[in-house]
Amino acid sequence: MSIGFTNTITTRASNSVLISPLRLQPRPISHSQKNSSVMLQNTSQQSPVGKNLSGDTLPPPKRKAVEMADSEDESDVSLHGINRVSPALNGSKKISKKARLNRPPFRSKSTANDLLRQREELPIWTGRETLLKEICQSDTVVILGETGSGKTTRKHYTFRFVLILTDLLEVPQFLLEGGFAKDGIIACTQPRRVAATSLASRVAAEQGVTVGTTVGYAVRFDERSSPETKIKFLTDGMLVRELLGDPLLSKYNVIIVDEAHERTLRTDFLLASLKDIQKRRNTNKLIERRLNPLKIVIMSATLDAERFSQYYNNAKILNIKGRQHTVKIYYTAQPQEDFSEAALKTFFQVHVTQPPGDVLIFLPGQEEIESLQQSVRMYANDLPHDKMQVIVCPMYASLAPSLQNKAFIPTPPNTRKCILATNIAETSITIPGIKYVIDTGFCKEKSYIARERGSAVESLITQPISKSSAMQRAGRAGRLLKCLGQSPEDVDFMDPPDPDYVKVSLLNLFGLGALDSKGTITDTGRKMASLPLETSFARSLLAAQENGCTYEVLSIISITSASAKLFIDSSETREAAYAARQKFVHPSGDHIVYLNVLRAYRDIAKQETIRGRKEWCRSHFINERAIKESEDIMEQLKRVCEKLQIDWKASSGENVEPILKSLVRGLHQNVALLHPDGQYKQIQDRTAVNVHPGSSLSGRKVSCIFYEELIFTNRTYARGVSSIPVSFIAELPSYQFRAA
DNA sequence: GCCACGACC
Numbered sequence: 123m124s125i126g127f128t129n130t131i132t133t134r135a136s137n138s139v140l141i142s143p144l145r146l147q148p149r150p151i152s153h154s155q156k157n158s159s160v161m162l163q164n165t166s167q168q169s170p171v172g173k174n175l176s177g178d179t180l181p182p183p184k185r186k187a188v189e190m191a192d193s194e195d196e197s198d199v200s201l202h203g204i205n206r207v208s209p210a211l212n213g214s215k216k217i218s219k220k221a222r223l224n225r226p227p228f229r230s231k232s233t234a235n236d237l238l239r240q241r242e243e244l245p246i247w248t249g250r251e252t253l254l255k256e257i258c259q260s261d262t263v264v265i266l267g268e269t270g271s272g273k274t275t276r277k278h279y280t281f282r283f284v285l286i287l288t289d290l291l292e293v294p295q296f297l298l299e300g301g302f303a304k305d306g307i308i309a310c311t312q313p314r315r316v317a318a319t320s321l322a323s324r325v326a327a328e329q330g331v332t333v334g335t336t337v338g339y340a341v342r343f344d345e346r347s348s349p350e351t352k353i354k355f356l357t358d359g360m361l362v363r364e365l366l367g368d369p370l371l372s373k374y375n376v377i378i379v380d381e382a383h384e385r386t387l388r389t390d391f392l393l394a395s396l397k398d399i400q401k402r403r404n405t406n407k408l409i410e411r412r413l414n415p416l417k418i419v420i421m422s423a424t425l426d427a428e429r430f431s432q433y434y435n436n437a438k439i440l441n442i443k444g445r446q447h448t449v450k451i452y453y454t455a456q457p458q459e460d461f462s463e464a465a466l467k468t469f470f471q472v473h474v475t476q477p478p479g480d481v482l483i484f485l486p487g488q489e490e491i492e493s494l495q496q497s498v499r500m501y502a503n504d505l506p507h508d509k510m511q512v513i514v515c516p517m518y519a520s521l522a523p524s525l526q527n528k529a530f531i532p533t534p535p536n537t538r539k540c541i542l543a544t545n546i547a548e549t550s551i552t553i554p555g556i557k558y559v560i561d562t563g564f565c566k567e568k569s570y571i572a573r574e575r576g577s578a579v580e581s582l583i584t585q586p587i588s589k590s591s592a593m594q595r596a597g598r599a600g601r602l603l604k605c606l607g608q609s610p611e612d613v614d615f616m617d618p619p620d621p622d623y624v625k626v627s628l629l630n631l632f633g634l635g636a637l638d639s640k641g642t643i644t645d646t647g648r649k650m651a652s653l654p655l656e657t658s659f660a661r662s663l664l665a666a667q668e669n670g671c672t673y674e675v676l677s678i679i680s681i682t683s684a685s686a687k688l689f690i691d692s693s694e695t696r697e698a699a700y701a702a703r704q705k706f707v708h709p710s711g712d713h714i715v716y717l718n719v720l721r722a723y724r725d726i727a728k729q730e731t732i733r734g735r736k737e738w739c740r741s742h743f744i745n746e747r748a749i750k751e752s753e754d755i756m757e758q759l760k761r762v763c764e765k766l767q768i769d770w771k772a773s774s775g776e777n778v779e780p781i782l783k784s785l786v787r788g789l790h791q792n793v794a795l796l797h798p799d800g801q802y803k804q805i806q807d808r809t810a811v812n813v814h815p816g817s818s819l820s821g822r823k824v825s826c827i828f829y830e831e832l833i834f835t836n837r838t839y840a841r842g843v844s845s846i847p848v849s850f851i852a853e854l855p856s857y858q859f860r861a862a
Numbered sequence: 863g864c865c866a867c868g869a870c871c
Contacts, residue, residue: 314869342871359870388870487867518868544867654871685869693864758871815864835865 234330241328246292246442253293253440254300257376261400262418262437265293266427293419294353295325297376298336303352306375306414311358313381313389315341318355320530322346325353342654343754358388362395366652370399376417382430383422387619393420394615397434433616461485462494468560470501473538474509479557480539491516491542498540510538517543633790633855634661649766654758655683662788663759663768669780672763673773674717678785680756681716682830682842686748688716691816699743703818711819711827711844713785714778723749782846786828790854793828794840802827802840805857814839826851 241247257263294310302308312318322339329337338347340356347354358379365371377396382389396418404415420430420437431437465483472481485491495514502512515529533539533555541556631637634657636647643651650660659679666675681688691699706722708714719742726738739746763770774780786793794802794811800823801810811832813820817840819827830842851857 357870363871386869489866656871683871691864696864812863820863833865837864839864 234328237328237330241292241295249440249442250292250296254296256438256440257297257302257417257419258300260438261404261415262420262434264420264422264427264430264434264437264439266422266439266441291321291325293421294378295328297378297419298329298352302376302417307351307373308353308376308378309361309371309374310353310355310378310380311361311389311392312355313358313384313386315344315357316526317381318357318360319344322353322355325355329353343758358386358392362388362392363654365395370403370413371396371416372403372413374416375414376419378419378421380421382420383426385426385617390615390617391613393430393433394613397614429616462490462497465560466494466497466501469498469540472558472560473512473540474505476558478510478538480533480541480555481558481560482541482543482556483560485542485544487544488518488521491518491544494542498542510536513537513539515539515541517541630791631657634658634788636661652766653762655679658788658792659683660788662785663763665784665787666781667768667772669774669784670772671774671777671780671784672768672770674781675784676756676759676763676770677720677752678713678716678781680752680759681720681748683755684748684751686745686751688719688745688748688752689816690743690745695743702742707818708778709845710778710782712817712842713782713844715818717781719744720749720752782844783850785844786846786850786854789828789830790851790856792830792832792840793826793851793854793856795848796823796825796827805851809838811838811840813843814841817841817843819843819845 246253253263253265294308297303297308310321312321318339318341322333322337326333326335326337331337333339334346334348335350337353338351338355339345340347340354340360342357342360361371361377371377379389379392379396382393396416400416400418403413418434418437420427420434422430427439431439462485465485469481469483483494485494495516498512498514502514505512511534513528513533517526517529529539529541529543539555628637628641631647632639632641634646634650636644636650636657638644646661646664649664650657653660653663655663659682663672663675663679666672689699689703703715706715706718708718723735723738723744727735730738736746738744739749760770791806792804794804797803802813803810811829813822813827814833822845824845826846826848827840827843828846829840829844831840833839833841
């Protein structure tokens with residue numbers, strides 16, 4: 123194995139196990155490459171799905187099952203067929219350099235007609251009629267894309283790439299072409315924003331329209347749809363939000379729930395709501411009111427399909443077998459100590475030995491991506507001139523959108539794109555032209571551990587549950603009188619949340635004033651549910667309305683709701699950053715610091731150029747992206763406030779008392795008192811908390827603190843901490859619970 | 863005297 127750069131990796135290898143040249147093991151996903159087949163078959167009645175998945179022993183198709191020999195050579199591996207430039211290149215393993223250079227940029231070729239021809243070659247097309255017929259006949263259909271023989275997680279990822287991006291993407295278009303959108307919209311929900319937006323662009327291109335016309339999308343802060351929109355991709359959270367305003371989702375004829383197997387609380391809640399809505403809409407009474415029956419299409423990639431089917435009254439399961447070997451996956455022969463280095467080597471091995479095609483590398487996080495990005499660039503520069511160029515595209519959620527887009531830009535001729543992604547791309551990103559996937563295997567393991575740790579933490583778990591049940595209550599309350607007073611225990615979840623957590627969260631909602639003592643939603647609760655915020659901050663905002671400081675509290679909430687951290691923090695710059703931050707400090711603690719930063723930035727923004735703002739942020743170690751995101755959130759919150767007739771302009775000026783009072787109202791459970799032994803103890807259960815060293819209150823002792831969240835590492839740390847007089851908490855319900 | 867990552871509204 124000769125890779126010129128192997129010897130030059132020294133620094134990191136010296137203190138880790140030196141990796142001998144990697145033995146690559148290309149493992150096709152499908153166990154039966156040569157004759158992989160397409161099955162579109164109803165399997166729900168007679169045979170359990172599991173049998174079909176476990177091997178090739180599918181029962182003889184009862185209905186219209188279609189089998190098709192795989193006509194594609196294995197080396198033709200374009201997702202969507204996008205990088206299939208000319209038929210001459212198709213399927214040929216060796217592409218001459220000349221041919222590569224002659225490749226036209228594919229964008230000019232990607233007319234809707236070309237795309238249609240490519241689409242028609244997809245396996246799922248052979249089962250198009252069956253699929254439409256089934257959806258026509260049944261209220262609910264479950265589409266299962268099978269994962270092939272082995273079911274390791276890694277294979278699973280790749281499977282999703284292939285099937286969802288090629289075949290399952292056809293489903294909304296079939297429905298459109300099959301007339302399901304004549305007087306209503308076909309919705310397709312996605313768990314992630316980037317999936318919703320990129321799928322919309324892809325389908326728009328295939329339909330030969332621009333995004334926002336027939337094909338559109340809706341995600342937070344970004345909606346591109348119009349009255350003519352027929353296929354709408356949206357995040358599941360967005361659809362839940364629409365539920366609040368339109369409890370029967372009346373403008374939708376079909377709702378496709380993609381990636382249903384991911385089973386977050388949001389999707390579970392959505393699935394339960396859809397089931398309920400379908401029951402209501404598909405009764406005669408409502409048909410009289412001219413509401414179309416609702417069709418539900420569940421797309422799942424796992425054996426969960428059977429459970430989905432049971433949940434929806436034995437809905438039919440359509441089993442799609444697709445070309446599953448269109449992406450090669452490479453593992454290293456042995457587990458690698460230094461996965462970054464292993465990934466680097468593997469990439470260049472692929473690069474110098476394999477035919478054109480882009481490479482996707484999964485890495486655990488931003489840091490690893492940034493470092494690997496540098497390494498790849500460095501080594502790519504040293505490659506002989508007859509090798510392909512390398513373009514490195516980082517891809518992680520907190521990356522600026524413009525930089526993220528780089529990965530979606532078609533790869534120029536004689537070039538290989540190297541996409542470095544976190545598990546943002548794990549499921550449903552549409553990156554055309556990916557041919558090789560290198561999975562360090564690390565991101566999954568890491569996140570698994572994190573999740574275990576997370577689930578041990580009560581406060582982290584109960585939060586989303588409480589939010590969801592608040593919404594659910596609001597959604598139900600909005601429906602009509604008669605649904606009022608339904609308790610969340612009555613909602614027909616596939617897997618009901620742990621009753622203990624439900625109890626805790628209901629108690630919290632009661633403490634926030636969102637529920638009355640009978641468990642009925644209050645006006646306050648209804649308002650809270652219509653704010654796109656955690657329940658705690660939603661309550662803080664309403665308190666701010668009473669206290670006349672909505673502007674300040676909105677600002678603070680916006681900062682804390684942004685995904686990026688406000689302060690840039692790394693061990694090297696920590697001291698400088700600390701010094702720069704001093705000009706924003708306030709004796710009360712972190713929340714007023716946020717406010718001060720935001721105020722300062724807004725002043726700067728008024729007079730400075732974009733470059734000036736950047737420079738200001740840099741010199742103060744402030745993350746401008748966090749500020750921009752928070753200003754986006756603020757704008758959105760302002761609009762919601764206007765709808766709810768909350769005056770967002772009310773300001774308490776320099777008086778911080780009402781601000782802190784409002785914040786602690788929502789965070790009433792996150793309060794700790796200083797005990798004589800010098801430790802802070804939570805008022806609820808008297809367990810000890812420590813102020814996080816990153817907090818401006820670190821090292822100071824004050825009598826009473828409240829905080830945004832607890833982080834459990836070696837010790838229990840409170841982050842986002844402010845000091846308040848003890849008198850502020852006397853009237854808080856949690857304090858009264860404690861006394862009682 | 864300090865641990866992530868990712869996702870949604």
